[in-house]
Amino acid sequence: MKILLDSGILIEYEKQSKTELLDALLESDHQIFINPIVFSEYIYQLLGILGGRSPMSICESGKINETLSNHDTKTFLSCFQVLSIPDAALPLAVDYMKQYNLLPNDALLIASCKIHSISIVASYDADFFNACKEEGIELVTKVADLSRLLGK
Numbered sequence: 001m002k003i004l005l006d007s008g009i010l011i012e013y014e015k016q017s018k019t020e021l022l023d024a025l026l027e028s029d030h031q032i033f034i035n036p037i038v039f040s041e042y043i044y045q046l047l048g049i050l051g052g053r054s055p056m057s058i059c060e061s062g063k064i065n066e067t068l069s070n071h072d073t074k075t076f077l078s079c080f081q082v083l084s085i086p087d088a089a090l091p092l093a094v095d096y097m098k099q100y101n102l103l104p105n106d107a108l109l110i111a112s113c114k115i116h117s118i119s120i121v122a123s124y125d126a127d128f129f130n131a132c133k134e135e136g137i138e139l140v141t142k143v144a145d146l147s148r149l150l151g152k
Helices: 008-014 020-027 034-051 053-058 064-069 072-075 089-100 105-117 128-135 145-152
Strands: 002-005 032-036 121-122 138-140
Touching: 002 008, 002 105, 008 020, 008 034, 008 072, 020 121, 020 145, 032 034, 034 053, 034 072, 034 105, 053 064, 064 072, 064 138, 089 105, 089 128, 105 128, 128 138, 138 145
Parallel strands: 002 032, 002 121, 121 138
Antiparallel strands: none
16 A cells, blocks of 8 residues: 655654554555655754754754764655655645645645545644545554554
């Protein structure tokens, strides 16, 4: 199965507050995707997690290299395939924003799923609930959801 991750899955994993779902996904044979927006949101938050202060403060102090140097970010990100955001996703995302009251990045994630025929989103964000339900996309928020989809 193809699964698109929301950035919150990666961020909570880095915080070590919610690791069970991503651990289960990484141990599975599923194709796990992120897109450039998920990458951007994740890496921005990672700077704050690792640096213990706002990402802007880290940037302004010239400490991005120092902050990322002790984290194997590239290896971690290599666990995921990167899904492009096609041009057709932009107008579709606007429609989803209006229809489901989604913020732009969330709407682009759902639009990417639709265009790339990905039927599962992993996210802790309840904002996805209605959009996923209406668009025929399964929302996975915990390991039990994943197990249910696999019939285990």
